[in-house]
Amino acid sequence: MTTFWLAILSLIVIALLIVWRIFSSSKDTLGAENINIRQETNVTLYHEHLAQLETDLAEGSIEQDSFVQLKAELDKTLLQDASSSESVRDTKATTWIWPLGIAIALMSFSFFSYMKLGAYPLLNSPTTSAMNEENKQITPEQMMAFRLQQLEQVVIDEPENAEAWFSLGQAYISIGEFDNAIAAFDKVIAQVGIHAELLGPKAQAMYYKNNQQINADIQQVIDQALALDALDPATNILLGMNSFSNRDFANAVKYWEVVLNSDRPGISTDALAEAVAEAKNQLRLSNEESAGVEHNKSSDTSLPQLTVDVSLAQSLQEKLQNDEDKVVFIYAIAANGPRMPLAAVKLKTSDLPISIVLDDSQAMTPQMRLSSVNKVNIYAVVSMQGSVGIKSGDFKAEVLNVDTMKKSPIAMEISIQVP
Structure with a gap:
């Protein structure tokens, strides 16, 4: 902080020296010398003219009245020259007002500009600035x-x-x-x-x-x-x-x-x-990996086994062909009941088209199964965000009020975008 203000003060001093040097250059000294020479010359000429008048009066070339009149004019001329020289000196003295005014204006403008437009608030609180700069590089562990x-x-x-x-x-x-x-x-x-x-x-x-x-x-x-x-x-x-x-x-x-x-x-x-x-x-x-459990009960015709053939519409295939592989959720929920899936399968768009079987083996809980209801709604969803649920921007296909004991395949083509 001290170094900064010393640097600012040094720059201001240099600027003032330049201004004052302009108004106190050697030409002022020469001007003063010229004024002195002029005064000396005027005095010399005055004495020479006065001596000439006295000689003319002594020789009778001029009358006494003319001598007095000419001497008065000569005195008046000398006085006017002296007054002119003093006026020059006074003008020279007043010129020092300019460098003083410029110096004050320069310092005032510099400080005003810096306080209003510069970084003084940041300089005045270096701790905050340093902390902000350090926070840009701090790790989560250090932050914790x-x-x-x-x-x-x-x-x-x-x-x-x-x-x-x-x-x-x-x-x-x-x-x-x-x-x-x-x-x-x-x-x-x-x-x-x-x-x-x-x-x-x-x-x-x-x-x-x-x-x-x-x-x-x-x-x-x-x-x-x-x-x-x-x-x-x-x-x-x-x-x-x-x-x-x-x-x-x-x-x-x-x-x-x-x-x-x-x-x-x-x-x-x-x-x-x-x-x-x-x-x-x-x-x-x-x-699916459990041998001899519900997944292998295909011979038990008393339990629901819904065959679902899922595919992507041609237009959707073209739209997704340059994107990364998206998550596909295929699930059934009770047509008139809670929205918890009774059976669900998670796939990728690259797996489609595919034929899957929804049954009790894919139940989320022992109480919520396909066999616990008579009608279901089946959804096939391409999740653009990769999360469960149907969200804006996802693509879906749905078949509503499907009998859980339906035996024929259910075709689902995913094509509808969720608004």
Whole structure:
């Protein structure tokens, strides 16, 4: 900062020297010398003319009255020359007003321009500028560490700040400090009381600490949370993760869809929907690989087996030929009931055309199967975003009110774009 202002001051001094040099150059000295020479010459001539007049008076060439008159005119001329010289000096003196005015104007304009148009506010707060510049290069891990330090300082300064303690607990989970996370959540519970939205995150921290295994202590916290709020997001997400890791994909879907359908704020629905789709896909694959289970019950004509022939319209093929392979969802839902799929298959556009069979082996839960209803709506959807559900911009085909015991193939050509 000091170096900067010294540099500015040096530039101003140089500019002033240039201005003052112009008004104090050597020609002013020469002008002064010329004035002095002129004065000396005028005095010399005055004395010479006066001597000549006195000689003429002595010789009788002029009368006394003429002598007095001529001498008066000579004195008047000398006085006028002297006054002219003084006027020149006064004019020269006034010229110093110009460099002084220019100097003041130069300094005023420079400071005004910099304060209004320059970067003085940034220079005046170098810490903020440096932090903004550093933030452009900071890594997510460094940002998390910085955020953690901030929260730790907040709870030191404000030990009764329950919101800060809760955020600190979440941050501790993110960096794997599960004991600290549990302690932070306990601190919040001690301040505001027992609530499901506090017990759920605490159960998650305990779950991760126990190598992602639910023991009796964790189950007790889970049961307590669900008793207070059966739709608590953190608790249901935890149960879904545990079910998925244990390859219980049906229950994983059930718990995660509870959260998706709850419409609670602050939930990353896109990520959770992707997890549900993956769990359903894994469920289908595991059912297909299971020997001697429902997938092989083709001989049992009492159970629904809907054969669906799915293809892309020619116009859609041309539109998608230069795009990456899109996800295709083929599923059946109850014609008059909840929108949870009774059977679902996930494919790629490169798999089409294809003939598939929808049956009870592709059920999401044991209670929601094709055999549990009489009529279904069948959808084939090309998802442009790769997520479940029918969204604007997707392409679809649908067949409504299909008898679940229908034996003939159902042709579906995907061509309609969702508005």
